[in-house]
Amino acid sequence: MFKDIKILFLLAGLRKKEFFYSFKKSNFWVRLITVAIFVYFTVNSITAGTFVTQFIKANFDLASQNFIPVLNIVLFVLFSVNIILIIFLGTARYDQSAIKILLRYPISLKQIIFFRTLAVSAEVINILFLPLYIAAYFIAGNSFNFTSVTLFLFILMSFLFCINSIIESLRNLTSAIISLNKFKFFFWSFSAFLMTAFVLMLSKIPAFFSDEQSIKKFSEILFCLPTGIFTESLFALKEQINISQIFFYVLYLILFSTILYAINLALVKFYKNRDFGKKETKKKFKIPVISKLLGKTSLGPFAKKNIYYFYRSPRRLINILAIIGYEIWLMFIVTVKIQTKGSHDSHIISCLTILFESGLIFANAGNFFAFDYSGIINYFFRPLKTENLIKSKILITNLLVMFNGLVFIYFVFLLRINIYDVLLQINILVFVYFVSLFVAVLLSFYFPKEVGFYAIMGMNAPFPAVLISILISLGFWGADYFLLAKINSVRNELIITFVTFLFNIAFLYYRKSSYVFFDKILINRKENIIDKLK
Amino acid sequence: MIALRIQSLRKSFGNRVVLYNLELEINKGQIFGLIGPNGAGKTTTINCIAGLFNFDSGKIEIFGRDLITDRIEVKKNLGILFENTESLFEYLNGEEQLQFVGEIYGLDKATIKTRTYELFEYFNLDIFRWKSISEYSKGMRKKLALASILLYNPDLIIMDEPFDGLDTLTVKKIKELIKALKKNNKTILITSHILSYIEDVTDEVAIINNGKIIFKSPTNELRTKFRNSVTNEYYESLEEIFLDLTSNGEDDEKMIGWL
Numbered sequence: 001m002f003k004d005i006k007i008l009f010l011l012a013g014l015r016k017k018e019f020f021y022s023f024k025k026s027n028f029w030v031r032l033i034t035v036a037i038f039v040y041f042t043v044n045s046i047t048a049g050t051f052v053t054q055f056i057k058a059n060f061d062l063a064s065q066n067f068i069p070v071l072n073i074v075l076f077v078l079f080s081v082n083i084i085l086i087i088f089l090g091t092a093r094y095d096q097s098a099i100k101i102l103l104r105y106p107i108s109l110k111q112i113i114f115f116r117t118l119a120v121s122a123e124v125i126n127i128l129f130l131p132l133y134i135a136a137y138f139i140a141g142n143s144f145n146f147t148s149v150t151l152f153l154f155i156l157m158s159f160l161f162c163i164n165s166i167i168e169s170l171r172n173l174t175s176a177i178i179s180l181n182k183f184k185f186f187f188w189s190f191s192a193f194l195m196t197a198f199v200l201m202l203s204k205i206p207a208f209f210s211d212e213q214s215i216k217k218f219s220e221i222l223f224c225l226p227t228g229i230f231t232e233s234l235f236a237l238k239e240q241i242n243i244s245q246i247f248f249y250v251l252y253l254i255l256f257s258t259i260l261y262a263i264n265l266a267l268v269k270f271y272k273n274r275d276f277g278k279k280e281t282k283k284k285f286k287i288p289v290i291s292k293l294l295g296k297t298s299l300g301p302f303a304k305k306n307i308y309y310f311y312r313s314p315r316r317l318i319n320i321l322a323i324i325g326y327e328i329w330l331m332f333i334v335t336v337k338i339q340t341k342g343s344h345d346s347h348i349i350s351c352l353t354i355l356f357e358s359g360l361i362f363a364n365a366g367n368f369f370a371f372d373y374s375g376i377i378n379y380f381f382r383p384l385k386t387e388n389l390i391k392s393k394i395l396i397t398n399l400l401v402m403f404n405g406l407v408f409i410y411f412v413f414l415l416r417i418n419i420y421d422v423l424l425q426i427n428i429l430v431f432v433y434f435v436s437l438f439v440a441v442l443l444s445f446y447f448p449k450e451v452g453f454y455a456i457m458g459m460n461a462p463f464p465a466v467l468i469s470i471l472i473s474l475g476f477w478g479a480d481y482f483l484l485a486k487i488n489s490v491r492n493e494l495i496i497t498f499v500t501f502l503f504n505i506a507f508l509y510y511r512k513s514s515y516v517f518f519d520k521i522l523i524n525r526k527e528n529i530i531d532k533l534k
Numbered sequence: 535m536i537a538l539r540i541q542s543l544r545k546s547f548g549n550r551v552v553l554y555n556l557e558l559e560i561n562k563g564q565i566f567g568l569i570g571p572n573g574a575g576k577t578t579t580i581n582c583i584a585g586l587f588n589f590d591s592g593k594i595e596i597f598g599r600d601l602i603t604d605r606i607e608v609k610k611n612l613g614i615l616f617e618n619t620e621s622l623f624e625y626l627n628g629e630e631q632l633q634f635v636g637e638i639y640g641l642d643k644a645t646i647k648t649r650t651y652e653l654f655e656y657f658n659l660d661i662f663r664w665k666s667i668s669e670y671s672k673g674m675r676k677k678l679a680l681a682s683i684l685l686y687n688p689d690l691i692i693m694d695e696p697f698d699g700l701d702t703l704t705v706k707k708i709k710e711l712i713k714a715l716k717k718n719n720k721t722i723l724i725t726s727h728i729l730s731y732i733e734d735v736t737d738e739v740a741i742i743n744n745g746k747i748i749f750k751s752p753t754n755e756l757r758t759k760f761r762n763s764v765t766n767e768y769y770e771s772l773e774e775i776f777l778d779l780t781s782n783g784e785d786d787e788k789m790i791g792w793l
Contacts, residue, residue: 287664291630301637305623305630312625374620381584381621382638383609527587534620 302384302392309371310396323360323400327407330356335414346415347485350425353408355477357401357429358436362469364397365440367462369533370449376533380526386519387512390441397440401433420493421484427500428483432476434507439472441518445525448532535562535597537690537721538583543592545578545745552578553745555592560738562597562689563719565712567736567753569729569772571780575745576725577617580694584614596690610639613683617694619675621682624668628659628678631667632685639686646685653681657707672699680708691715692723697731709735729772739772743780 290311294304310320334349369376379389408429412422447465487493522529536559543556553575560566570576581587583594585605594601596608614621622631629650636646654660657677662670670678676699683691697705712722712735726732732739733753741749751759753772760769762778769775 287629288627291627291664295633301634304637305626305634308630309623309625373624374618375623377584377586377616377620378623380586381609381612381614383606384638385606523588530586 300388300392302379302389303395306392306395313371320364320396320400323356323363324403327356327404331407331410334411344485346411346417346421347481349411349415350408350417350421350484351477351481353404353411353425354428354432354480355473356407357404358432358473358476359469360400360404361397361433361436361440362443362473364400365394365437366443366465366469367447367449368393368441368444369529372533374534376530380530385515386522387515389522390515390518393444394437394441397437405429420490420497424483424493424497424500425480427497427504428480430504431500431507432480434504436472436476438514439468442521443468445518445521445529448529536560536595537562537564537597538723539593539595540579540583541593541595543579543582543594544590545575545582545587546590551745553582553589556742556745556747558740558747560721560723562721563716564738565716565722565724565736567732567739568723568725568742569727569732569739569776570725570742574742574780576742577694578745579742580614580616580692580723580725583612583692584616585609611689613686613688613691615676615679615683615691615693615696617698619672619679622667622675622679625666627664627666628654628670629663631678632682635682636685641686649685653684657681673701673704676700677704680711684711688720690721690723694725695727696724697726697728705731729776733772741776741779749775749779 290308294307297304299307330349330352369379372379378384408425411417417425443465447462449462483493483496487496538558538560540556540558543553543558544551545553556575556579558568558579568576568579578587582589583596583601585601596612599608601608623634626634632650632653633646636649641649650663651660654663657680659674659677659681662674667675667678676696680696696708700708709731712724715722716737724732724736733756736753738750738752739756740747740751756772756775757768757770760775761767762769762774769778
């Protein structure tokens, strides 16, 4: 046990060194943002402690007021330790390659499991904090004031940490499944089947939900799921707090934590049974199906390479599947929930397609060198034009944009959106495509993936790039809502449509010039990009 | 005809100047050895030629074409074997890698197929052709990277440490390959720390130190033209010349006390 703790400190020390070394090497802005994040965490620790204490104070009859400052300190320490654990342990994911590396050191698998268990406990503590924040949020009242906004931000941050923990664990599990060839085909067939089945079911859903009994049955099923319990208890909490609601929270936490812990145990078991030291026997390998298929196409070499990489990267595939999944989920919700074809609903839903479009462009093209690693040099020493490089890199993004366009068309027919709104929205979709792509390519050049503390934060792209992407996407979303919902006159709507159309024509006209512009930037930035990825 | 001409090449990283007005000319059909101690500027020079580094000033011409203004055309006739075989995409398999390279350089599918088959056989890689490059050993990677270059048959080949990490049989094979390429009038620039190999295969050799070429001579004149400044005797090997010119008066006898 003592030895385990010693190893734990050594590993945590390694991560600390990596963190500070990366920090030292970063430029002024990156350091500034990091310091801001740390200030946020510190302030968060103090205020979270205070808010939670207030919540407890307001809801439980505490005999002694002396208890309050003690509770404040305890919560502050708990929260600080939790944040430290998340940064230095919690995001230390152990996939196959990481375990391979760790096993080269004098560390046993048992010690790694011990280390991983502590990391999971940090994630569970984080989950524990989330409902407390939410509870405090409702106590503070949901009016728009400093307290509620701050609390809302805490909820958001804590929620993102939770989602991150679960997604990372699921990713590791999926990677493990995909790494076994015999499951690979099954996995993708099953995913494709689910997607197709879902889309086919969409047409049948309105009829199903027109029956009240069916809705009731469906709600009962939803209520049994962890998220259902959470939602119900949240609504109940708004009215009054009592033991049964606390029970729901506890139940929710237990379920959440059990799932998380089970995934980790399954992972450890999976890796435990694999012989990392086993030598590959010299056997003739079969031609992979993807090679056969792509070999026959007339796609360019870089486009093919990107598709091979895309197919072989579970992380990227899951990201894409998640985006498609969200869109299908949106279609589902809209189909089920929107009974009236009111213009307000259609505006809100149309705006979401803008958010999705911008989001998926940034998610896929915002750091497009990320998976090239040392192969990045191929883009610079081979006879390749920057125009072709960018086109090959945004191929999959374009397919996703097209899918998003199809979703919009589905909404147009489902919600019978009026022709003026459709015209305006199509122009905005094209405009957002051009602008988002332009910014995303620049972000790829200026913020290529760094292996350092960004990786420790569990992010695929550097923080400034993520921040810019989120702000632009939200900006487009808000602007689109304003244009669609607040401009009521047809004349004004047509004028805006025409102006946006002119912008789009200008973008198309200057398309070639933009490649020259990107070429110059890429030449200037190449050393930096290579340095970050090699 | 001059295959590679480097004029007044200067490259710095921040305040640290790595190449000081480097001058180098290699004739077509020549096998040229560039040697130097660690950090002398060999790999930086290669990275400048490859277009991976922007240089502060100077000019690089390949077969009379300027590397900056005519970069796409220049690169079509240039093959580079990087020291750590970074040019390979880890998650492609060997066959896909060669197809990728062949298509970039405009070879038709039938030519790629035939040459790929021959190259895999030549380098004894045929049973690994569908295996992910991430699972290749260091030697296998080097062979595959070399096969990637031979596939499109460029006129200028640059090899950074081609013998590093290879077994004796493969080294022999690569030496023979270099000689065969010379017969076909290919120009090759080689860097290596194994000076005996350099002496074996090159026509001309240059020593780079602190970013400058400090010595240049045809390989066959090394033992007949140059004398040791202290003993006044002819040098017996390239290694002797190298040590004499680059040791900077370092004391060979100095040893760590506690060992």
